[in-house]
Amino acid sequence: METEQKRGEAARREILLVAAARPNFMKVAPVCWELQRRGLPFALVHTGQHYDANMSDVFFRDLELPQPHEHLGVGSGTHAQQTAKVMLALEPVLERRRPGWVVVVGDVNSTLAATLTAVKLRIPTAHVEAGLRSRDWEMPEEINRVVTDRVADLLLTPSEDADRNLHAEGVPARRIVRVGNVMIDCLRRYLPDAMARGVAAGLGLAPGKYAVMTLHRPSNVDHGPTLAGILEAVETIARRLPVVLPVHPRTRARLEALGLAGRAREVPGLRLIEPLGYVDFLGLTASAALVLTDSGGLQEESSVLGIPCLTLRENTERPVTVSLGTNRVVGVAPQALRTAAAEALDRRPAAREIPLWDGRTAGRIVDALTAR
Numbered sequence: 001m002e003t004e005q006k007r008g009e010a011a012r013r014e015i016l017l018v019a020a021a022r023p024n025f026m027k028v029a030p031v032c033w034e035l036q037r038r039g040l041p042f043a044l045v046h047t048g049q050h051y052d053a054n055m056s057d058v059f060f061r062d063l064e065l066p067q068p069h070e071h072l073g074v075g076s077g078t079h080a081q082q083t084a085k086v087m088l089a090l091e092p093v094l095e096r097r098r099p100g101w102v103v104v105v106g107d108v109n110s111t112l113a114a115t116l117t118a119v120k121l122r123i124p125t126a127h128v129e130a131g132l133r134s135r136d137w138e139m140p141e142e143i144n145r146v147v148t149d150r151v152a153d154l155l156l157t158p159s160e161d162a163d164r165n166l167h168a169e170g171v172p173a174r175r176i177v178r179v180g181n182v183m184i185d186c187l188r189r190y191l192p193d194a195m196a197r198g199v200a201a202g203l204g205l206a207p208g209k210y211a212v213m214t215l216h217r218p219s220n221v222d223h224g225p226t227l228a229g230i231l232e233a234v235e236t237i238a239r240r241l242p243v244v245l246p247v248h249p250r251t252r253a254r255l256e257a258l259g260l261a262g263r264a265r266e267v268p269g270l271r272l273i274e275p276l277g278y279v280d281f282l283g284l285t286a287s288a289a290l291v292l293t294d295s296g297g298l299q300e301e302s303s304v305l306g307i308p309c310l311t312l313r314e315n316t317e318r319p320v321t322v323s324l325g326t327n328r329v330v331g332v333a334p335q336a337l338r339t340a341a342a343e344a345l346d347r348r349p350a351a352r353e354i355p356l357w358d359g360r361t362a363g364r365i366v367d368a369l370t371a372r
């Protein structure tokens with residue numbers, strides 16, 4: 001009798017979702033929609049790691065997210081400041097709301113901070129996008145991923161390689177559920193709208209005849225010679241087809257600070273634009289001939305869209321985008337980049353379907369949460 005009562009209470013307790021930065025919003029939105037559809041109580045917490053209108057607000061509108069129930073307003077700072085601020089602000093929220101689950105996504109500082117805070121309060125915590133590993137400890141995200149997975153209770157993985165990484169780290173099988181890639185739920189839902197918007201045409205670009213580039217990793221934009229080398233390679237690529245680069249705030253600041261902003265503006269064929277919202281950016285990517293990026297999510301989106309993707313890093317935590325998708329990890333050496341771009345444009349890589357990246361991942365996430 002008592003156990004039944006406890007179970008009833010647990011079922012009524014809300015699921016608390018944590019979102020923080022641009023790449024989180026498209027991972028949280030499908031879970032919100034699914035919880036709404038099933039009439040299950042939930043709360044959305046925005047840590048405020050990203051706060052600009054074009055890094056946050058536009059995503060709430062585009063992705064039909066409810067206004068956050070709690071906004072922690074942590075803003076920018078050093079890694080320790082950001083992590084600590086999220087922990088300090090989230091702890092009283094969790095104590096007050098006592099959710100049945102805390103759900104964190106991705107690998108940003110807020111993901112780690114929220115996980116540490118929740119598990120220490122003994123609140124069951126689930127990590128969406130668990131098990132990805134770049135094995136590159138220079139990346140702050142790798143530290144966030146490894147520590148989050150070590151302490152979270154339920155690890156919801158996107159692909160088989162992620163399960164293998166977790167098994168190799170000694171995680172018991174009962175903590176792992178492979179659910180697929182939740183971002184692809186968003187992609188499939190909004191692709192028709194995105195194509196109808198005609199973003200490329202609005203920028204004066206012919207569909208299939210331009211490249212899209214994104215760049216924001218500290219390892220690529222914080223070091224003058226590296227950033228200058230990337231610009232040099234882009235200069236060659238932009239002779240063959242226009243390259244559109246929505247500029248991340250970190251990159252904009254680094255270009256200015258390193259004295260490269262003028263040079264970037266003068267590269268013929270390189271179009272620097274403001275960051276775009278989710279639907280506009282999806283539309284721009286979907287009709288591109290080539291993607292150049294150091295982002296994680298864009299490797300996955302290009303793979304599903306069948307657009308060749310060159311990853312400007314030495315490694316990827318998303319190897320399935322190379323084995324089954326359209327991705328090539330090419331680094332940032334100018335010559336390697338130029339050659340890889342020419343090859344990708346001359347012979348478009350074939351993409352195969354990636355298991356469970358089917359637009360139904362949020363349903364499997366909610367099943368996994370409610371089953372426990």
Ligand code: UD1
Nearest residue numbers: 021022023049050051052055076107108109140141249250
């Ligand atoms: C963060 C994540 C990274 C993710 C990226 C996507 C970590 C460790 N990094 O990196 O994994 O790929 O978001 O964008 O969590 N800024 C603004 N407006 C904003 C947000 C940031 O101007 O809304 C500026 C600030 O000057 C800030 C800088 O951008 O110092 C970097 O922002 P931050 O959130 O610290 O890291 P990202 O580089 O965005």
